Amino acid sequence: MHERILIIDFGSQVTQLIARRVRESGIYSEIQPFNSVTIETIREFNPKGVILSGGPASVTATDTPRAPDGLFTMGLPVLGICYGEQTMCAQLGGKVEESNHREFGRAFVNVVDDCELFHGVWKVGSKEQVWMSHGDKIDAIPDGFRAVAISDGSPFAAIANDEKKFYGLQFHPEVVHTPHGAKLIENFTHRVCGCSGDWTMQSFKDEEIKKVREQVGDGKVICGLSGGVDSSVVAVLLHEAIGEQLTCVFVDTGMMRKNEAEEVVSMFRDNYKIKLVHRDAADLFIDRLEGVSDPEKKRKIIGSTFIDVFEEEAKNIGGADFLAQGTLYPDVIESVSFTGGPSVTIKSHHNVGGLPERMNMQLVEPLRELFKDEVRILGRELGLPENFVGRHPFPGPGLAIRLPGGVTREKLEILRNADAVYLEEIKNAGLYDIIWQAFAVLLPVQTVGVMGDARTYDFVCAVRAVTSTDGMTADFYHFDMEFLAQLSNRIINEVPGINRVVYDITSKPPGTIEWE
Numbered sequence: 001m002h003e004r005i006l007i008i009d010f011g012s013q014v015t016q017l018i019a020r021r022v023r024e025s026g027i028y029s030e031i032q033p034f035n036s037v038t039i040e041t042i043r044e045f046n047p048k049g050v051i052l053s054g055g056p057a058s059v060t061a062t063d064t065p066r067a068p069d070g071l072f073t074m075g076l077p078v079l080g081i082c083y084g085e086q087t088m089c090a091q092l093g094g095k096v097e098e099s100n101h102r103e104f105g106r107a108f109v110n111v112v113d114d115c116e117l118f119h120g121v122w123k124v125g126s127k128e129q130v131w132m133s134h135g136d137k138i139d140a141i142p143d144g145f146r147a148v149a150i151s152d153g154s155p156f157a158a159i160a161n162d163e164k165k166f167y168g169l170q171f172h173p174e175v176v177h178t179p180h181g182a183k184l185i186e187n188f189t190h191r192v193c194g195c196s197g198d199w200t201m202q203s204f205k206d207e208e209i210k211k212v213r214e215q216v217g218d219g220k221v222i223c224g225l226s227g228g229v230d231s232s233v234v235a236v237l238l239h240e241a242i243g244e245q246l247t248c249v250f251v252d253t254g255m256m257r258k259n260e261a262e263e264v265v266s267m268f269r270d271n272y273k274i275k276l277v278h279r280d281a282a283d284l285f286i287d288r289l290e291g292v293s294d295p296e297k298k299r300k301i302i303g304s305t306f307i308d309v310f311e312e313e314a315k316n317i318g319g320a321d322f323l324a325q326g327t328l329y330p331d332v333i334e335s336v337s338f339t340g341g342p343s344v345t346i347k348s349h350h351n352v353g354g355l356p357e358r359m360n361m362q363l364v365e366p367l368r369e370l371f372k373d374e375v376r377i378l379g380r381e382l383g384l385p386e387n388f389v390g391r392h393p394f395p396g397p398g399l400a401i402r403l404p405g406g407v408t409r410e411k412l413e414i415l416r417n418a419d420a421v422y423l424e425e426i427k428n429a430g431l432y433d434i435i436w437q438a439f440a441v442l443l444p445v446q447t448v449g450v451m452g453d454a455r456t457y458d459f460v461c462a463v464r465a466v467t468s469t470d471g472m473t474a475d476f477y478h479f480d481m482e483f484l485a486q487l488s489n490r491i492i493n494e495v496p497g498i499n500r501v502v503y504d505i506t507s508k509p510p511g512t513i514e515w516e
């Protein structure tokens with residue numbers, strides 16, 4: 001078994017980043033919510049060390065979350081981050097108090113003593129940039145600890161108990177705004193916990209192939225292939241594991257980008273020789289969407305039509321024992337909610353939920369432990385071409401949610417053409433890999449223009465481009481004006497039906513990435 005680090009989640013917005021940093025240091029890690037973790041679950045997981053995440057609660061209130069007390073007598077190294085540091089202090093006999101000197105955002109710490117976590121990166125006497133986000137402060141540290149870094153707001157910005165291998169950081173080393181944070185985490189996993197870094201994508205791939213073979217035996221598997229990175233990686237991994245036992249189903253919803261259906265089919269059927277059913281269901285989808293302009297209704301219609309079609313095709317191939325899906329780790333983590341109650345649905349996401357029960361299939365989810373960027377690395381490991389692995393995300397409901405106001409064949413055609421010109425320009429400018437996602441939206445608005453000597457009365461096209469790491473937050477991309485000028489010219493000249501182009505300068509939040 002690989003070396004592992006356990007992260008106990010106290011509800012910080014950035015807990016997932018801790019797991020990513022640990023994995024980047026070559027160690028497998030998992031997150032368990034504080035309210036389900038016990039000494040038994042820790043023993044069962046068998047980690048080389050434990051990290052306590054930050055969180056929104058205050059240690060000073062009664063009844064706030066704690067690490068299981070027994071954790072501190074298991075002989076395991078522990079790193080407490082922010083709330084994690086505070087609860088560790090409170091649980092080991094230190095003192096935490098509310099502070100009127102809150103620290104949020106960029107801050108500086110002074111390194112006052114040597115520490116294993118700082119090895120090779122922070123020296124005594126140096127001033128280092130970090131990211132803080134805390135209201136409470138530690139007033140007294142438990143016996144056996146010493147302060148190794150201080151800041152204006154925290155006399156105990158970093159603390160160490162070398163004998164027990166307990167460390168605490170008041171700041172967040174997992175975010176990029178703490179420039180040496182990744183190194184501090186690597187020092188914890190390697191130098192303090194003694195890990196060697198045995199987790200690589202090559203080893204993950206080999207193990208996952210073995211697991212799939214064991215799970216599936218000689219059963220039949222179907223996999224919905226959309227052409228997106230996740231489902232493509234699942235398909236190729238499964239093909240390598242079980243060959244002919246896999247059938248992929250590509251449902252062309254008619255909402256795909258230009259030439260997409262042909263590219264996906266030729267890539268998988270012709271290059272990989274994967275058994276692939278290509279169902280052209282464009283008419284069915286477009287007919288069912290006729291006259292519908294409410295975004296949620298559109299999403300629901302597309303979702304249920306997709307399931308109907310997929311079910312038909314699954315029956316056509318004589319059914320299957322397993323359904324393969326590209327579920328990722330962020331979808332699996334049980335996130336800790338302090339507000340209680342369900343969170344608000346912003347958008348209904350498109351998936352094949354409900355189908356496995358209806359068809360009595362079990363799920364195969366080989367990407368359940370991975371983050372999006374790790375899926376890309378796995379894709380490369382599996383030999384998928386760069387133009388598939390590096391593709392921008394594309395939503396299940398496709399172009400339908402980029403046509404506010406209603407879907408028609410004519411509008412789909414105009415949008416598809418504008419989108420193709422836009423992506424071509426982005427690729428020509430060498431910006432495709434810098435931008436996380438870019439697409440055109442066709443607005444249900446016509447405006448007056450003049451082309452040649454004639455009056456035009458055509459649609460407005462909005463273009464969107466964002467940078468992001470995970471799609472949860474995003475910034476609009478700052479294009480050069482020359483680029484936008486040339487783009488506008490090309491779209492208006494080359495795409496009949498559009499006579500005006502606008503650029504969307506909204507970040508997320510408050511906007512979402514897609515318009516619907």
Ligand code: XMP
Pocket residue numbers: 347348349350393394395396397437471472508511512513514515516
């Ligand atoms: P939003 O618009 O919510 O999008 O900011 C965040 C990311 O998710 C994609 N997206 C979807 N992906 N099915 C998907 O597979 C969906 O229904 C869906 N809706 C949005 C969106 O393109 C962006 O990358």
